[in-house]
Amino acid sequence: MSTMLKCFADTNIILIGALDLSENKISDEAGILNLIVEGEIKLIVTIQLLNEYHEAAKRLMDKDFAGWLRYLIVDVSKPIFIPDDVCKELEPKFASLIPKEDLRHFVCCVVAEADYLISNNGEFLKKSKNDIFRCVTPKEFLSKEEFK
Amino acid sequence: MKAVTVRMGEKGQITIPVDIRKRDKLDKGTQVEVVDLGEGSLFINKIDRKKELLLAFRILGRRIKEKGYNKDKLIDFCRKVRRDVYNA
Numbered sequence: 001m002s003t004m005l006k007c008f009a010d011t012n013i014i015l016i017g018a019l020d021l022s023e024n025k026i027s028d029e030a031g032i033l034n035l036i037v038e039g040e041i042k043l044i045v046t047i048q049l050l051n052e053y054h055e056a057a058k059r060l061m062d063k064d065f066a067g068w069l070r071y072l073i074v075d076v077s078k079p080i081f082i083p084d085d086v087c088k089e090l091e092p093k094f095a096s097l098i099p100k101e102d103l104r105h106f107v108c109c110v111v112a113e114a115d116y117l118i119s120n121n122g123e124f125l126k127k128s129k130n131d132i133f134r135c136v137t138p139k140e141f142l143s144k145e146e147f148k
Numbered sequence: 149m150k151a152v153t154v155r156m157g158e159k160g161q162i163t164i165p166v167d168i169r170k171r172d173k174l175d176k177g178t179q180v181e182v183v184d185l186g187e188g189s190l191f192i193n194k195i196d197r198k199k200e201l202l203l204a205f206r207i208l209g210r211r212i213k214e215k216g217y218n219k220d221k222l223i224d225f226c227r228k229v230r231r232d233v234y235n236a
Contacts, residue, residue, distance in 0.1 A: 022209025
């Protein structure tokens with residue numbers, strides 16, 4: 001791959017991928033986690049997204065584990081950080097199209113000039129459809145030629 | 149497994165033999181952890197964050213399974229977490 005793809009990985013990708021990895025199941029979500037770990041795709045994050053990863057892990061495990069996981073994701077993937085302040089400025093432009101709780105994530109993809117927004121949330125994918133970046137499921141993402 | 153003898157420098161630095169450094173890809177800047185086993189025994193371990201992250205994912209995955217979540221339930225769970233983080 002010549003240039004690394006810039007991707008937004010929704011929280012459901014992390015959790016479903018983790019479940020599949022623990023069962024040694026070769027799934028699309030587990031495949032995406034492996035791409036993240038191996039540095040073959042570039043993650044795009046905001047503090048809000050990292051807080052979501054943290055909150056989900058905290059509810060399932062505990063606070064210490066959630067902090068450890070968040071630290072490792074950042075340390076290993078070396079993501080592109082999009083400041084929340086920058087997103088906030090652009091949010092009014094898209095507020096009528098995207099549900100408010102998804103808006104920060106959508107805008108961070110716009111700011112980062114993302115290649116892909118990857119999610120299993122059908123509603124989020126449908127409402128985020130645009131001409132700037134592609135909104136895809138893990139299966140659609142991995143069907144790209146370079147990952148076959 | 150083999151043991152090698154090295155001498156400690158003025159500021160507590162030790163030199164890991166070059167053959168071990170080459171084999172285990174211990175380059176300048178590589179992070180290692182020194183584990184104190186007590187009674188003068190130390191254990192040096194190369195930190196591999198990639199392995200650690202995969203382990204963390206697996207631990208999380210096992211907990212998710214124990215709690216009885218499947219893919220659809222996880223998607224709903226994430227929607228709720230998103231709403232709560234947004235409203236916090």
